[in-house]
Amino acid sequence: MNKNILYIAIAVIVGLLAGWLIFGRSGSEASANMDVSEMSDTHDHSGESENQMWTCSMHPQIMQPEPGDCPICGMDLIPAESGADGLAMNEIKMTENAMALANIQTTIVGNGTRSEDDGMISLSGKIATNEENNAVQASYFDGRIERLNVNYEGQKVNRGQILATIYAPNLVAAQQELLTTASLKESQPELYKAVRKKLKNWKLSESQIDAIESSGNVRDNFPVYATVSGTVSEVMAREGDYVKQGQPILKVSDLNSIWAEFDAYENQISNLKVGQKIKVVTNAYANKEFDATVSFIDPILNNATRTVTVRATLKNTDNLFKPGMFVTGKLKGEMKMNNQVIIVPASAVMWTGERSLVYMKTNPNEPVFEMREVTIGNRNGENYTITEGLQNGDEIVTNGTFTVDAAAQLQGKKSMMNQGKKESSMMPMSEMEMEFSENFQRQFKMALKPYLRMKDALVAGDANQVSAFAEATSTSLKSTDIKSLGSMEQSHVKKSIEMLDAIATNDILENQRGHFVILNENLVPIVMSVNGTDAMLYVQKCPMANNNKGAIWLSAEKDIRNPYYGDAMLTCGSVIEEIE
Template sequence: MNKNILYIALAIIIGLGAGWLIFGNGSSDTMANKDISDMSDQHDHSGESADQMWTCSMHPQIMQPEAGDCPICGMDLIPVESSADGLAMDEIKMTENAMALANIQTTIVGNAEKSDDDGMISLSGKIAANEENKTVQASYFKGRIERLNVNYEGQQVNRGQLLATIYAPDLVAAQQELITAVSLKESQPALYQAVRNKLKNWKLSDVQINAIEESGKVRENFPIYATVSGTVSEVMAAQGDYVNQGQPIVKLSNLNSVWAEFDAYENQIAQFSVGQKINITTNAYPNKKFEGTISFIDPVLNNATRTVTVRATLQNRDDLFKPGMFVTGKVKGVTQTMESSLAVPASAVLWTGERSLVYVKTNPNEPVFEMREVTLGNRSGETYQVSSGLNNGDEIVTNGTFTVDAAAQLQGKKSMMNQQIMPDESAMMRDMEMSFSNAFSSAFKEVLPSYLKMKDALVASNAVKVSAFAKATSKKLKEISTSDLGKMEKQHLTKGIEMLDAIANNDMLENQRSHFVILNENIVPIAMSVQNLNNYFIQKCPMANNNKGAVWLSTEEEIKNPYYGDAMLTCGSVIESL
């Protein structure tokens, strides 16, 4: 009996314990889930979605608050890193780990301090042959080169040295005349002297002429001697060649003096003048310094490099300087040192061709950077003088600048490759200020349907139809009267017809599209200026024309790219509506 009661009690205890474990934990789990649910409900995700921006990997200037397609090229947008809370629009933030891996270093800039090289401008250049000392050794008579004694560039030639031996039929006849004229020397001295002068004009010396007279024999081969000393810079004939009178045989350069030609930047031009002394060093003789004098400053600026040539003449009697050798020059310039001038390391500066850029650390306690455009002065060694763009005490990136710029580009911020300056091309076209009569405007509008068919054929990548519609468009444009057009209007129309003819006569789609770029540069401004042209759109693909961009006309707002067709059909945007 007692045992039964004990068994029942144990069963009740075990049942209660199991129930508590099952239902108690479930209740706890339920409560926990409820708490999590409540916390999730109370947590506001709108901030995350609102802060998340989307950009295009090929067009980082595109920034949108939601996913989608790039409005320029149609590619899928990618999310922008959203860890940079509280940053200005052009600021970027890097992690400490990224800073360490890229070895990014910064320096606080201050007023430029005077040094031993203060005011010295460093220039890089090359040694070049002195053009004033170049000569050409030519043949003085017609004939065949029987023997050529100068065979390679760099060969040293001394004055009076035999250069070549030439068989000259004209000289054979002139010698025979001389031998005949010797017998008439007393009776006809004028004739005799004329024959001698004829041979002298062919650069025969009196000794050679007297030898012909005394021997009474005709000489078939005649020598040509060097009239100056120098180094052969070019052999212009070969043994066995037939040369005319005055034809060059060799070019000689006298390297006793050479030119040291340096490239000076546009903002340094005012620092130089003819007659200035320049100290020159070269890698070949690092322990030697040579002194020269600036003898020439090129009056024409090189548009490609934005530099001018500064030239110094150097004596080279010891043959130390070789044309093509790299040299460095230092000139004491009229440096405009000011209290506010700053010096920055050359490694801090990025070049874009037209702009000089640095990255400034805007937050002293965090790795936050911002790109800034600066104006540079003279370069002295490995530092640049900054005339504007920086303030005393600014902290700039001096090592790893390209890494910071790459991070800015990936985050869709202002960078060296993305200046975020979108030129208003339609505004530039409107600045052309062309005017057309009602008659021309009406006739031009009749041409546009053919143009649109050609554009559609380019979209479809059908080269045959493109040629046919281009021919039809050209024919209609040629029928329009141009008697009342101004000079600029005629130029645009003429160039447009020229491009249409080029498209019509070409069966390669790539070439047709290249001509279509230039065609639109002339046709679109006309369309913008004619009267009462409605319901047309000017559209632009920024990637066409080698990423310079190209426009076209369309009657549909939807983008259908004629420069790429199906390969990038929706790449482009409407820049103006007519």
């Protein structure tokens, strides 16, 4: 047994010695070799780490050499694209994946070639009733409407048709006078004639007066007859209403002649004149062109849309045109075809109301873009002529322009909503003294309900719902009594409608949020100037929205639910004002 223990001990010692000889020496050599190779490897990796920068998805101006939290909003930093270096101040770069997902397409532009449509100006408009052919059917005497025979819009009316039957106490007395003077017409003919004339002034016919005289009976109810033929465009009274002499009952429009009203931009005015021939096309009869003549050009420019109204009169004896139809007008204008005129698709141009903008690709080999202001000439179908701002060979975005603009806005670069202008000092909302009529205030409060639902849809990030509620809010605002307001008040209301329409026609959430900034700058001061709201409202502000300039909104709840960032920063903001 002692021998066995001795053998085991010797084996252990031999094993330890062999292990040291084999692994210890190789480990030392490896350690020595590592001094050189590892230093080289370590240097390379550290170099890569130093080159990698980290940024914030919400605040691209943040650049840090290490990962961590954004010092502004606290969100996790993400790796910055190494290729983003070397861009000009207002250039943006998009990834190939983002380009493909948004279906962004570019086109190299050049001089347009002459065609038979050269110089044709295309105008958009609507069919409207001819105001010259409108007539109001009124009551000829005081009384109560016992029966209204024509009681809905769109109903056909013929001249001489009974419109309504009215109980008229004054006529009862006048009939009694007629019967009394009829027995005295031989001795007092002048008195008799005066009574008959009074009944004629109340639009009673000779046969009606003779029938009363011959029967000797006094009638309580009298008919009101149509004096013109046409279509009822508005019913202005109901059965049981008491009406005064001359009070309107119906408005009748003769649709045998209608107006086509078009919007013409400032740069098109010089090509327009009264008496000019214009061809009208409507979607209802896409293969037909209707000839018309320009009969009126509005002498006053609409400051909100920068357009003037151009009117043409159309015959409508076949009842083809319906008021409210969208139509397109084409007329011949002067267009100088020279080397400075560039033809581009209409989808490439963004119009802000004051400026026309395109996005130009500044690097032919990489998706790098920059916004460019251009001057547009005439519109020819689906194309614009560009008179200034582009040259032959320039490559511009022709599909997905708003997506590129949204990317520029997110990166804090010059965009349609942020044009890099110096910020003007804005008057505090509490100091804006605006006056509104009681009628406008009552109508305006109805627009707050869809507005608040639109705000909730922005919080939820549902672009389709945002568009729907924006359209409802715009419709409600358009129905208010805007004409009764002063110039400053009208400016705020019209700008709010303009932004709501922009939100309604845009399905990109970031663009909608950009328009929402300007909407609230105009809408919130109105809310603060009206005499109370139906419920408590809170003016809330996010200091980080609008490229860290701050942006406000209205909410019915005191708790912050940020419409500019949604789930990304749901509770970012504070209550700055309460509206009771």
